[in-house]
Amino acid sequence: MLEATVAVPVLVKNEVVGLAGIDFTLGALQNLAQINNSFTTLEPIIIANDGVIVSHKDSTRIGSLITENSFNNTGVNVLDSISSGATFSFSTHMTDEDRYYTFAPIYIGNSTTPWSVCVSVPLTKRC
DSSP states (O other), X not given: OOEEEXXXXXXXXXXXXXXXXXXXXXXXXXXXXXXXXXXXXXXXXXXXXXXXXXXXXXXXXXXXXXXXXXXXXXXXOHHHHHHTTOOEEEEXXXXXXXXXXXXXXXXXXXXXXXXXXXXXXXXXXXX
8 A cells, every 4th residue: 555644844943853744545545546436437547746656446557657658659748747737638549549638736735746636538438
């Protein structure tokens, strides 16, 4: 199971005197991707700022880099776009089907480091 850490410096008179933090599992995020609904061809994906897949319908993809999907032919630098908090979309041919991908930034708590939620749908089938 993947974990995330939220940490903040402890300041006394504008001087760092310590660090306070908490680790938490990302299981709740994975539950979002496992929702069983009528949109069987829809694939929600949650990606951390560094491009690591945090939540995916296919649990074997969790922990891998989003760029392992071979998005090289899209004309979009996926990692840079995610880390900068960009909203972007593209279509591409993968695993024997054409799919449309759209990405939007999300922020966890008060973090200034954007993650991304991606939704992938096939271009040839109804959701």
